[in-house]
Amino acid sequence: MGSFWRIPRRMRGRALALGxxxxxxxxxxxxxxxxxxxxxxxQPLEACSPEMLFTPWTVEASDFQNSExxxxxxxxxxxxxxxxxxxxxxVAVDPDNNRVLMSDSNRGGLLFxxxxxxxxxxxxxxxVTQIRGPATGMMFVAGVALDPRNHxxxxxxNDIGDRMEVFPYDAEGNIRPKRILFVPxxxxxxxxxxxxxxxxxxxxxxxxxxxxxxxASLGEAPLRILHGPKTGLGDPHGITFDEERNEISVxxxxxxxxxxxxxxxxxxxxxxxxxxPSISTYAGEAxxxxxxxxxxxxxxxxxxxxxxxxxxxIHNEIAVASYGSDSILIFHRTDEGDVAPxxxxxxxxxxIAGPMGVSIDTKNDEIWVTNYREHSAAVFARTAQGNVAPKxxxxxALPGTPAVGFGNPGAVAYDSKRDQILVPN
Amino acid sequence: MHGIVYDAVHDEIIVPVHLAGAVLVFRGDAKGxxxxxxxxxxxxxxxxxxxxxxxxxxxxxxxxxEDGGKDILVFRRDAQGDAEPLRVIRGPKTGLDEVRGVxxxxxxxxxxxxxxxxxxxxGVFIFNRTDEGDVAPxxxxxxxxxxxxxxxxxxxxxERGKIFVAVKNNTESYRWDAASPSxxxxxxxxxxxxxxxxxxGDVAPxxxxxxxxxGIVWPAGIALNPRQQEIYTIDSVRNGMFTYxxxxxxxxxxxxxxxxxxxx
Numbered sequence: 001m002g003s004f005w006r007i008p009r010r011m012r013g014r015a016l017a018l019g020x021x022x023x024x025x026x027x028x029x030x031x032x033x034x035x036x037x038x039x040x041x042x043q044p045l046e047a048c049s050p051e052m053l054f055t056p057w058t059v060e061a062s063d064f065q066n067s068e069x070x071x072x073x074x075x076x077x078x079x080x081x082x083x084x085x086x087x088x089x090x091v092a093v094d095p096d097n098n099r100v101l102m103s104d105s106n107r108g109g110l111l112f113x114x115x116x117x118x119x120x121x122x123x124x125x126x127x128v129t130q131i132r133g134p135a136t137g138m139m140f141v142a143g144v145a146l147d148p149r150n151h152x153x154x155x156x157x158n159d160i161g162d163r164m165e166v167f168p169y170d171a172e173g174n175i176r177p178k179r180i181l182f183v184p185x186x187x188x189x190x191x192x193x194x195x196x197x198x199x200x201x202x203x204x205x206x207x208x209x210x211x212x213x214x215x216a217s218l219g220e221a222p223l224r225i226l227h228g229p230k231t232g233l234g235d236p237h238g239i240t241f242d243e244e245r246n247e248i249s250v251x252x253x254x255x256x257x258x259x260x261x262x263x264x265x266x267x268x269x270x271x272x273x274x275x276x277p278s279i280s281t282y283a284g285e286a287x288x289x290x291x292x293x294x295x296x297x298x299x300x301x302x303x304x305x306x307x308x309x310x311x312x313x314i315h316n317e318i319a320v321a322s323y324g325s326d327s328i329l330i331f332h333r334t335d336e337g338d339v340a341p342x343x344x345x346x347x348x349x350x351x352i353a354g355p356m357g358v359s360i361d362t363k364n365d366e367i368w369v370t371n372y373r374e375h376s377a378a379v380f381a382r383t384a385q386g387n388v389a390p391k392x393x394x395x396x397a398l399p400g401t402p403a404v405g406f407g408n409p410g411a412v413a414y415d416s417k418r419d420q421i422l423v424p425n
Numbered sequence: 426m427h428g429i430v431y432d433a434v435h436d437e438i439i440v441p442v443h444l445a446g447a448v449l450v451f452r453g454d455a456k457g458x459x460x461x462x463x464x465x466x467x468x469x470x471x472x473x474x475x476x477x478x479x480x481x482x483x484x485x486x487x488x489x490x491e492d493g494g495k496d497i498l499v500f501r502r503d504a505q506g507d508a509e510p511l512r513v514i515r516g517p518k519t520g521l522d523e524v525r526g527v528x529x530x531x532x533x534x535x536x537x538x539x540x541x542x543x544x545x546x547x548g549v550f551i552f553n554r555t556d557e558g559d560v561a562p563x564x565x566x567x568x569x570x571x572x573x574x575x576x577x578x579x580x581x582x583x584e585r586g587k588i589f590v591a592v593k594n595n596t597e598s599y600r601w602d603a604a605s606p607s608x609x610x611x612x613x614x615x616x617x618x619x620x621x622x623x624x625x626g627d628v629a630p631x632x633x634x635x636x637x638x639x640g641i642v643w644p645a646g647i648a649l650n651p652r653q654q655e656i657y658t659i660d661s662v663r664n665g666m667f668t669y670x671x672x673x674x675x676x677x678x679x680x681x682x683x684x685x686x687x688x689x
Contacts, residue, residue, distance in 0.1 A: 006456070007666070009650070070629060071619070071673050074636025078655075082665030106664050134609035137599050139662065160643075160661055163599055180599060204444060218601065235444045257446030258473055259493055271468035271507065272446015324458070409659040410427035411477070411578050411646035412666065417433055417453060421648065421657055423666060424426035424440055 007081060007421045009414075083404035085397040086111060088370040088377050089356050090189075090308050092146045092153075095363035097169070099128070100394075101153050102357070102370055102377060103141040105407060108132060110141065110155055110167070111396070115364070118379060118394035125394045131167055133174025138165055140408045143189040143239070143308070144357075145199070147214070156183060156190045156201060159408045164190065164201065179217040184210060189239035189308070191248070196284060198223065200248055202236035206259060209236065209250060209282075228289025232280045238309035238320065238358075242333075245313070246284035247293070251306035251320055253277055277303040279320060279331070298338025302329055308357035308370075312382075317342070319367060321355035328358055328369055330385075345369075347387025351378050354405075366391070373403050427525075427645075428477035428490075428578065435482070435502075437462070441475030441489060448475055448489055448500075465489075465500055467507025472498060477578060481529040484554070486511065490524035490538060497527060497538060497552075516559025520546055526579040529554060530586070530622055537588055537622070538562075539576040548573050549588060549620065566620055568627025573618070578646040585675065586622045590630075591615070591644040591658060608642050608662050615643045617658055619674060632674050634658075640667050651675050 086104035088111075093100050098115040109132030117125050132138065142158035151169040162185050165177035186205030193200070197214045209226040216222075226248075227233065235253035242249070257272035258264035264271065278297035282290060296303070304324030311318050316333040327346035331339065345352065345367075354373030361368065365382040369390075375397035378390035406425065413422040428441045436453035447466035451459065465487075466472065473494040480487055480502065489498040489510075496515035500508060514521070514536075522542035529536055534554040541547045548567025552560065566588075567573060574594040581588055594615040599606040607613045616635030620628065634656070635641060642662040649656060654672040659665075 009653075009655075009668075071632035072617075072634050072671060074638045075634050075669055075671065076638045077640055077667040078670045079668040080640060080665055081667075082663055134605040137606040139608075140664075160595065161599075180601070182599075253444075255442065255445035257444060261473065261494065264468065264473060269468040271470055272442070272466050272472060274445050274447070274466075404664075406659075406664045406666070408661045408664065409645060409666070410661065411429045412648045412657050412659040413429040413431045413438070414648040414650050414657060415431045415433075415438075415453065416650070416652070417436055421666065422429055422431060422438060423646075423659055424429045 006415070006418075007423065009419045009421055081404060083402075083406065085375050085401065085403075087372055087403060087405070087407075088375070088396065089142055089372065090144045091357035091359045091368050091370045091377060092144050093359040093361045093366075093368055094146045094148045095361050096148045097151075099146070099169070100359075100368060100377075101144050101146055103144045103155055104132070105141050105158070106404075108138045108141055109136075110138070110144065110153065113394055115361070118377070118392035120389075120392055122395070122399045124396060124398060129170075129172040131171050131173065131175060135174045135176045136165065137161070137163065137177060137180065142187070143202075145190045145192045147192055147194065149194055152178065154190050154192065154199065156187045158188050158204075159186060162187070164199075179215075181212060181216050182219050184208065188237050189251075191239045191241035193241040193243050193246075193284065195243045196241075196246070198241070200239055200241050202239045202250060204235050204237065207231075207233040207236065207256060209233065209239065209248065224285070224287035226282060226286055226288070226290060230289045230291045231282075232278065232292055232295055234275050234278070237307050240309050240311040240318070241284070242311050242313060247281050248284060248286065249279055249281040249309060249311065249318060251277070251279055251303075251309050253305060277301075277306050279303070279306065279309070279318065294334070294336040296331055296335050296337070296339060300338045300340045301331075302327065302341060302344065307355065308359075310358050310360040310367075312360045312362055314362045315382075317360075319358045319360055321358040321369065323354055323356060323372070326352050326355065328352065328355060328367065328380075343383070343385035345380060345384050345386070345388065349387045349389045350380075351376065351390055351393060373405060375401050375403055428475070430478050430480050432480045432482060432502075439478050439480055439487060441478045443474050443476060446470075446472045446474060448472070448478060448487065463503070463505045465504050465506070465508055469507045469509050470498070470500075471510055471513060476524055477526050479527045479529050481531055481554070483531040486529075488527050488529060488536065490527040492523035492525065495521050495524065497521070497524065497536065512555070512557040514552060514556055514558065514560060518559045518561045519552075520550060520562060520565065525577045526591070528579050528581040528588070530581045530583045532583040533586065533622060535581075535622055537579060537581050539579045539590060541575050547576055549576070549579065549590060551622065551625075564625035566624050566626070566628060570627045570629045571618070572616065572630065572633075574613070575615075577644070580647050580649050581622065582649055582651060582675070584651065587674075588620045588622055588624075589647050589649060589656065589674075590618045590620070591647040592618050593643045593645055593661070595643045595661070615641055617641065617644060617647060617656060617669075632671075634669055634671070639669075640665070
C-alpha cells in the first residue's frame with residue numbers, strides 16, 4: 001500500500017475498554033495499549049506487565065552490553081501509538097465446514113470465525129479459534145486461503161517474514177505451523193487450485209506470480225513463474241485460481257519500475273511508471289513472460305488500489321475489493337477492456353471502509369468483506385449493490401474504536417509547522 | 426513507501442515510491458487523494474526503486490537513495506518529470522549496496538548514508554556532500570562494536586553534529602529447528618543509535634535507546650524534534666510508533682571533524 005498517516009505529536013495509544021477478546025487480554029499501560037497472552041479465557045484481568053506481545057521473553061542485560069558506556073539505555077517511551085485490536089486483512093470462506101478465516105496483519109495472527117457469526121448489534125464477535133504468537137512465525141500476515149478438502153489454511157507474510165505458513169484447521173494458539181514455505185520478498189496474495197494441487201502467490205515487488213506445489217515446503221522451488229513485460233503484472237495483490245476453468249486472475253495496482261539497472265537498459269531505456277490498475281487473467285499453466293488472456297482496465301472500471309479478489313464460478317463473476325474507493329466491484333468473469341462493473345457495493349450504509357479482502361460464498365449466497373480501516377468484516381447478500389446495509393457485521397472491537405492503520409511502517413518524519421508526525425505505510 | 430521527509434521551509438512532504446520508481450512532492454497540508462505538486466519519474470532520472478529521500482534546503486537539492494540501484498541520486502529540489510540528476514554516487518568504490526537511509530549535514534557539507542549489504546559492509550557511510558561518481562566515502566561507521574547488523578532510516582542533527590540511526594537488526598529468517606523465529610530471538614533486537622559525524626570505523630554508539638522497556642524490536646524509521654528534544658521511531662514488528670523524551674541526546678556538540686574540513 002502507498003499512503004501516509006498524520007498523527008498529532010502528542011497523541012498516544014488511546015484508553016480502550018479492557019476486556020477479553022478470543023483468548024487475548026486487552027490491556028493498557030500508562031502510555032501504551034497492547035495485547036498479551038491470556039492464561040485462560042476465564043482468568044480475571046490483571047495489570048499488564050511492561051512486556052508487550054511481541055517483546056522477546058528471554059531478553060537479558062547481556063544483550064545490551066554495547067550500550068553500557070553510552071548515553072541513554074533502556075528508556076521507556078513517553079508516548080506510544082499502536083492498535084491493540086486485530087486489523088482484518090484478507091478473508092476466505094469455507095461454507096462446507098461453516099468457517100471463515102481472516103488474517104490480522106496488525107498483530108500477526110489468524111482468526112477463525114463461525115460462518116454464521118456476526119450481527120447488526122455493536123457486540124464484539126468472538127472468534128472460534130485464533131492462531132498467533134512467537135511459535136507461529138507469523139508477522140505481517142496478508143493473503144489467506146482455505147483448503148476444505150485437506151483441512152488446511154494458508155497464510156502469506158508480506159514485506160517482512162517472507163514465508164507462507166500452513167496450519168491444520170484445528171490449530172489454535174501459539175503453535176508451530178504444519179509446514180512453511182519460503183516465498184519471495186513482498187508476497188501478498190495466495191490462491192489454491194485443488195484440481196491442480198497448486199498454490200499461486202503474487203509478489204508485489206517483482207511484479208510476479210509464483211506457482212508452487214500445494215505441499216511445497218521450506219526452500220522448494222516454484223513449479224513456474226509468471227513475470228515479464230508481456231504479462232502486464234504491475235504491483236500485483238489479490239489473486240484467484242479458478243479450478244473449473246483453470247484460470248489465474250490477478251489484481252494489479254499498476255505501479256511498475258525496473259528491478260535492476262540491467263533491466264532498465266534492456267531495449268528502450270525504461271523508468272518507473274504509474275499504469276492504471278487492472279485485473280489480468282491468465283491460463284492456469286501460464287509461465288514466463290506470457291500475456292494475459294484478457295485484462296480489465298480503464299477509467300470505467302472504477303478500480304482504485306484493487307486488493308483481494310474472489311471468483312464465483314457458478315454465476316461467472318469476479319469480486320474485487322477496491323480499497324481506494326471504499327467499494328466492492330463485481331465484474332463478469334469474462335469481462336475485458338474498459339468496462340464498468342456489473343454491480344458496485346459502496347456508500348455510507350455499507351460500513352465498508354478500506355476493504356482489503358473479499359470472499360464469495362456461493363453456497364449461502366453471501367459475500368464477505370474485511371474492512372482494514374474499521375475493526376470489522378461485513379457480510380452482504382451475494383447480489384447486493386449500491387448503498388445497502390450489510391446483513392451482519394463481525395466486529396473485533398466496539399463501534400467507533402479507532403483503527404490506527406499501520407502496516408509494517410518503514411519510516412517517519414516530523415512536520416514542525418503542524419506539530420505532526422508523518423508515517424508512510 | 427519506505428521513506429519520507431518534511432521540508433519545513435517550503436512546507437512540502439517528499440516521498441519515494443519504491444514500486445513505481447518515482448519521487449512525489451506534496452503540499453504540507455495534503456490529505457486524502459490529493460495529487461502531488463511535483464513528480465520525478467522516468468528513464469532519464471536513472472531512478473530504479475527509490476527507498477529513501479532527504480532534502481537539503483540550503484543547497485536546494487533532493488537526495489534519493491536506492492536499494493536495488495545501490496546508489497545516491499541528487500536532483501534539484503524543484504525538479505519535475507523525467508529530469509536528469511545533478512549528481513550520482515554509484516560504483517564499487519562507494520561501498521554502497523542496499524541504501525536504506527540518507528541525510529544531509531549542510532553545515533559540514535556531508536552526505537550521510539545507511540547501507541545494508543549481505544556480502545559487503547553494513548553501516549553508516551559518510552561522503553562529502555558534493556561527491557560524485559564512483560568515489561570512496563570519507564568515513565564508514567561499521568563493525569561489531571557498533572551493534573549494526575541491519576540498518577534503516579537515519580537523521581542528522583546538524584547543529585550538534587550527531588547522526589541518529591534506526592538500527593533495525595532484523596533477520597527475516599525462520600530456522601525450522603529454532604525454538605522461536607526471529608524477531609522473537611532476543612539476540613536480534615534493534616535499537617536507536619547515535620554517533621558523531623566525526624566518528625569513523627568500528628566505534629560503539631555514543632547514545633542508544635534499546636531494551637525491553639523501550640518497546641523497540643525492529644525500528645525502521647527515525648525522526649527528530651530538537652525543539653522538544655524528542656525522538657520518534659516506528660517499529661515494524663510492533664506496528665507502532667514511539668516517542669522518547671531525551672534531552673541528554675540533544676546536549677553535547679560534536680567534536681571537530683577529523684581530518685580536513687569537508688568544504689567542497
